[in-house]
Amino acid sequence: xxxxxxxxxxxxxxxxxxxxxxxxxxxxxxxxxxxxxxxxxxxxxxxxxxxxxxxxxxxxxxxxxxxxxxxxxxxxxxxxxxxxxxxxxxxxxxxxxxxxxxxxxxxxxxxxxxxxxxxxxxxxxxxxxxxxxxxxxxxxxxxxxxxxxxxxxxxxxxxxxxxxxxxxxxxxxxxxxxxxxxxxxxxxxxxxxxxxxxxxxxxxxxxxxxxxxxxxxxxxxxxxxxxxxxxxxxxxxxxxxxxxxxxxxxxxxxxxxxxxxxxxxxxxxxxxxxxxxxxxxxxxxxxxxxxxxxxxxxxxxxxxxxxxxxxxxxxxxxxxxxxxxxxxxxxxxxxxxxxxxxxxxxxxxxxxxxxxxxxxxxxxxxxxxxxxxxxxxxxxxxxxxxxxxxxxxxxx
Ligand code: COA
Numbered sequence: 001x002x003x004x005x006x007x008x009x010x011x012x013x014x015x016x017x018x019x020x021x022x023x024x025x026x027x028x029x030x031x032x033x034x035x036x037x038x039x040x041x042x043x044x045x046x047x048x049x050x051x052x053x054x055x056x057x058x059x060x061x062x063x064x065x066x067x068x069x070x071x072x073x074x075x076x077x078x079x080x081x082x083x084x085x086x087x088x089x090x091x092x093x094x095x096x097x098x099x100x101x102x103x104x105x106x107x108x109x110x111x112x113x114x115x116x117x118x119x120x121x122x123x124x125x126x127x128x129x130x131x132x133x134x135x136x137x138x139x140x141x142x143x144x145x146x147x148x149x150x151x152x153x154x155x156x157x158x159x160x161x162x163x164x165x166x167x168x169x170x171x172x173x174x175x176x177x178x179x180x181x182x183x184x185x186x187x188x189x190x191x192x193x194x195x196x197x198x199x200x201x202x203x204x205x206x207x208x209x210x211x212x213x214x215x216x217x218x219x220x221x222x223x224x225x226x227x228x229x230x231x232x233x234x235x236x237x238x239x240x241x242x243x244x245x246x247x248x249x250x251x252x253x254x255x256x257x258x259x260x261x262x263x264x265x266x267x268x269x270x271x272x273x274x275x276x277x278x279x280x281x282x283x284x285x286x287x288x289x290x291x292x293x294x295x296x297x298x299x300x301x302x303x304x305x306x307x308x309x310x311x312x313x314x315x316x317x318x319x320x321x322x323x324x325x326x327x328x329x330x331x332x333x334x335x336x337x338x339x340x341x342x343x344x345x346x347x348x349x350x351x352x353x354x355x356x357x358x359x360x361x362x363x364x365x366x367x368x369x370x371x372x373x374x375x376x377x378x379x380x381x382x383x384x385x386x387x388x389x390x391x392x393x394x395x396x
Contacts, residue, residue, distance in 0.1 A: 009362050021190055021349060023055055026265050026266070028268065029268050030266060030268050035054050035058055040271075046184060049073065051183075052130055052187065069127070078135065079132060079135050079136065083136070096141055096332075100133065100140065100333055101220070103136035104133065104209060108207065108213075111209065113125055117205060117207065119351070122208055122351055125344075126345070129208065137166075137330070137333040141330060159183055160179075166326070175324065182320065188345065193221075193223075194224060195342055197217070198211040199347070203355065203358075205354065208344065226332050228318050229328050231315050239295075248302045248303065261299075269311075270310060273312070273316060280292065280319055283319075283320060284319075289322075289323055293316070
């Protein structure tokens, strides 16, 4: 006797509308909007601070509002000392995404407004989270490398400080602009898996730190944010553009998933790819490492011919991060440093218009059957009792 479902079942929730949002729209035909603005215009003209403000507040900031927002972010960047000590106590072999998830979870204990889910408190906590997620990544990484964290620089932007605190090198203007654009591209993407995880957590009226902790755990997986680390391993394995086609055909013949390809929503191309690809070409010329984008081009061409599958942003993000000088292990944390703005905006929206997110499942287990008695009766007893016949639920 299976439980009857009245609604249509969609594995993986594909195509299911699970809620409303005014933050972001993903157009399956290769488009993306933040609060009504086209991602391409935003990526070209805005700063990450402006985009974070837009996502959180619904409108672009005035000059004064932007200045205040940037100063608030800068003021919240430092981490409580016990978090640094906790990082030092963690085992040496750890992934920076695990450090980040643990760090976000621990930050909750230091926020005096933790359990206030009002709109105003959530916005203040969002600013703290956007500021500190970056520091958890930069300082955590330096501690992991056996180096001391370095203080930020007041004259650098959010992206500039991320670069500086990670590498201890003052980045050039073009490097800051590139990272800013990358942060903008990654800032939000409606009900992607990590944002949905954050919204599910927030929908129980759990706090924003609990929601962002859930999101960090979800982002790590290679089918989501982890794909940009895996893509770099793939490009390194291929090595040169002339090997790309045969490598890909072999993997497809073996039915393997190719990282950086495919998307649940986009079927005609990922809106972010053209911008990321251009950054990759530019960096290739600047660094003399033009082979990475050439390999990606070849993979795209072959994948289109063989499977009609489009590249997603993570394919090009991988070599872009490498050419900017970041180790591949940091690819997913860099994604998180940007996406935290989207996660927070979605938690604010969820708490403002909350309804518990609790879907049903389709039961595929055994039919109703009689309970054979306690395990302490022994298997023998259980067997003989079963052979004597079973009682139907109506006899109980
Ligand atoms: N490599 C090879 N085949 C792929 C593929 C990939 N990256 N992505 C999808 N496919 C194939 C599937 O195997 C399936 O083939 P089939 O119909 O012969 O079984 C078909 O394309 C449809 O894909 P489906 O599994 O329904 O897509 P999905 O919406 O469930 O999954 C992803 C979406 C993103 C999880 C999937 O494309 C994927 O695993 N990509 C690689 C990881 C990645 O880059 N993630 C970052 C996303 S931004």
